[in-house]
Amino acid sequence: MDSYRFIKSSSKQSTSSETDHHHHQFGSLIPRLGRKYRSLSFDSGLLLIVNQRFESPTRLVMATSALNSDKKIVTGPAGYVLEDVPHFSDYIPNPPTYPNPLQDNAAYSVVKQYFVDEDDTVPQKIVVHPDSPRGTHFRRAGPRQRVYFDSDDVVACIVTCGGLCPGLNTVIREIVCGLSYMYGVKKILGIEGGYRGFYARNTIDLDLKTVNDIHKRGGTILGTSRGGHDTTKIVDSIQDRGINQVYIIGGDGSQKGAAVIFEEIRRRGLKVAVAGIPKTIDNDIPIIDRSFGFDTAVEEAQRAINAAHVEATSFENGIGLVKLMGRYSGFIAMYATLASRDVDCCLIPESPFFLEGKGGLFEFIGKRLKENGHMVIVIAEGAGQDLLAESNEQSTTLKDASGNKLLQDVGLWISQRIKDHFAKKMTLNLKYIDPTYMIRAVPSNASDNVCCTLLAQSAVHGVMAGYNGFTVGLVNGRHTYIPFYRITEKQNKVVITDRMWARLLSSTNQPSFMKHDDIHEPNHSGGEAGAMNW
Numbered sequence: 001m002d003s004y005r006f007i008k009s010s011s012k013q014s015t016s017s018e019t020d021h022h023h024h025q026f027g028s029l030i031p032r033l034g035r036k037y038r039s040l041s042f043d044s045g046l047l048l049i050v051n052q053r054f055e056s057p058t059r060l061v062m063a064t065s066a067l068n069s070d071k072k073i074v075t076g077p078a079g080y081v082l083e084d085v086p087h088f089s090d091y092i093p094n095p096p097t098y099p100n101p102l103q104d105n106a107a108y109s110v111v112k113q114y115f116v117d118e119d120d121t122v123p124q125k126i127v128v129h130p131d132s133p134r135g136t137h138f139r140r141a142g143p144r145q146r147v148y149f150d151s152d153d154v155v156a157c158i159v160t161c162g163g164l165c166p167g168l169n170t171v172i173r174e175i176v177c178g179l180s181y182m183y184g185v186k187k188i189l190g191i192e193g194g195y196r197g198f199y200a201r202n203t204i205d206l207d208l209k210t211v212n213d214i215h216k217r218g219g220t221i222l223g224t225s226r227g228g229h230d231t232t233k234i235v236d237s238i239q240d241r242g243i244n245q246v247y248i249i250g251g252d253g254s255q256k257g258a259a260v261i262f263e264e265i266r267r268r269g270l271k272v273a274v275a276g277i278p279k280t281i282d283n284d285i286p287i288i289d290r291s292f293g294f295d296t297a298v299e300e301a302q303r304a305i306n307a308a309h310v311e312a313t314s315f316e317n318g319i320g321l322v323k324l325m326g327r328y329s330g331f332i333a334m335y336a337t338l339a340s341r342d343v344d345c346c347l348i349p350e351s352p353f354f355l356e357g358k359g360g361l362f363e364f365i366g367k368r369l370k371e372n373g374h375m376v377i378v379i380a381e382g383a384g385q386d387l388l389a390e391s392n393e394q395s396t397t398l399k400d401a402s403g404n405k406l407l408q409d410v411g412l413w414i415s416q417r418i419k420d421h422f423a424k425k426m427t428l429n430l431k432y433i434d435p436t437y438m439i440r441a442v443p444s445n446a447s448d449n450v451c452c453t454l455l456a457q458s459a460v461h462g463v464m465a466g467y468n469g470f471t472v473g474l475v476n477g478r479h480t481y482i483p484f485y486r487i488t489e490k491q492n493k494v495v496i497t498d499r500m501w502a503r504l505l506s507s508t509n510q511p512s513f514m515k516h517d518d519i520h521e522p523n524h525s526g527g528e529a530g531a532m533n534w
């Protein structure tokens with residue numbers, strides 16, 4: 001919030017010259033607000049518009065730097081708020097528009113209401129009380145009647161950044177197919193090796209033939225990397241190559257990178273669209289329900305958990321310990337545990353735990369072994385890092401090239417601690433399984449493939465419609481365009497005071513490792529649950 005300034009409304013009506021001035025600035029924006037709104041009057045830095053349906057004033061609030069502001073927020077009756085995304089017409093005077101080629105597309109012409117209504121928005125919060133305000137909404141994704149690119153002029157590029165995730169190739173494929181089949185775009189470039197590929201590598205041509213089979217492969221045909229984000233060099237390269245559509249497939253770090261690229265593009269006044277497609281195997285991106293790859297990773301994790309269970313049940317006092325991905329967010333471990341039903345204890349970064357003494361992990365292991373003769377433990381790689389650092393007396397400040405915390409191997413460490421603790425008490429057979437990279441290096445499953453397709457198509461529609469500086473994402477099951485600042489402002493984490501973690505605790509019957517005094521009220525603004533904390 002701090003970096004955005006809002007202008008207080010004044011009751012003064014604008015003079016006609018002020019109104020003309022504002023019309024020049026905002027005029028092209030008004031039609032896109034939709035037919036239910038019309039302009040009423042302006043005061044300094046703030047555009048008042050009337051919602052014709054409700055006959056009440058609606059405010060489009062903008063920062064002083066007018067259309068250079070980072071936030072576009074429309075408020076409406078009953079507490080309605082639209083957190084809108086930038087658009088070409090915000091900073092390019094009277095950009096030309098064209099009829100959407102989809103209207104002549106045989107597949108789509110039979111679809112009733114294929115084009116999305118300009119007024120369609122999606123609520124962020126769907127569980128409401130009768131007296132709840134309507135709350136925050138995002139612009140609904142999908143094709144618009146008019147587009148802001150002549151297909152022959154489009155030079156699109158696609159880049160994949162950050163760690164691997166199942167489905168990267170499917171998203172690349174579907175962006176290429178969407179641009180080609182739906183919009184007749186012919187020039188699509190692949191940027192190799194992540195952000196640094198913009199300035200350190202040559203591009204490759206992507207067409208329908210190149211991408212035909214790639215969805216069956218894990219990884220990314222473009223390659224990826226961490227670090228190497230040099231905004232000036234990247235935007236210089238975009239300008240030099242004549243690129244006017246940039247599709248960035250990447251996680252929370254990549255979306256931050258996309259946001260600064262977009263800012264630089266807008267600062268230079270370029271007609272270049274930047275769209276982010278969220279790649280988050282850890283599910284650490286906020287607002288969205290989930291993205292591609294998560295489902296596949298959870299499914300793949302079952303194989304490791306099954307193996308751990310088989311090993312554990314076959315030996316006296318067998319313990320199967322599985323380490324899963326999740327640097328800051330433990331969603332993969334939580335969902336893999338809930339899916340498996342063979343897991344006795346799940347440890348995640350969000351839920352602190354301790355080893356020794358009453359209510360600690362060792363006590364629980366002893367109890368479960370006595371009751372069942374075996375147990376399965378799932379641990380997310382980011383869990384218990386504080387304990388590990390304490391016991392190794394090592395600094396935890398090491399970072400990767402992108403600035404992410406470099407983790408120590410909690411799986412190895414905890415295995416050793418468990419063995420040491422029980423060494424003199426009982427015979428213990430502990431098998432440590434580390435499938436870390438196996439769960440993300442596989443191709444995406446059927447459900448993730450559909451997810452990839454819809455995200456890619458929604459991104460293409462948004463870019464063709466002139467929207468810019470957005471991440472496409474599922475919000476309550478609907479595809480939306482979300483402004484970058486909402487995606488990058490925080491990380492999505494498992495909320496251990498929400499029902500989902502309670503369900504897990506009750507399914508494993510493990511201790512919460514928390515004293516009642518440690519339980520704080522959840523800290524989500526407006527009571528919004530994090531994604532997958534249903």
Ligand SMILES: Nc1ncnc2c1ncn2[C@@H]1O[C@H](COP(=O)(O)OP(=O)(O)O)[C@@H](O)[C@H]1O
Pocket residue numbers: 161162163194195196225226227228229250251252253254255256257258260279401402403404
């Ligand atoms: N705050 C940031 N500003 C600009 N670029 C960033 C920022 N954070 C990360 N990046 C860049 O985004 C890319 C991917 O980030 P990373 O954190 O490795 O993966 P992910 O996008 O999967 O979270 C890297 O090239 C990194 O340099």
Ligand SMILES: O=P(O)(O)OC[C@H]1O[C@](O)(COP(=O)(O)O)[C@@H](O)[C@@H]1O
Pocket residue numbers: 162163164226251252253279280281282325326327381400404440
């Ligand atoms: O690939 P690396 O650099 O070893 O990083 C491993 C990390 O990548 C992830 O798989 C995904 O992280 P990102 O979304 O930041 O790419 C994490 O779960 C894991 O901690």
Ligand SMILES: [Mg+2]
Pocket residue numbers: 162251252253
């Ligand atoms: Mg990340």
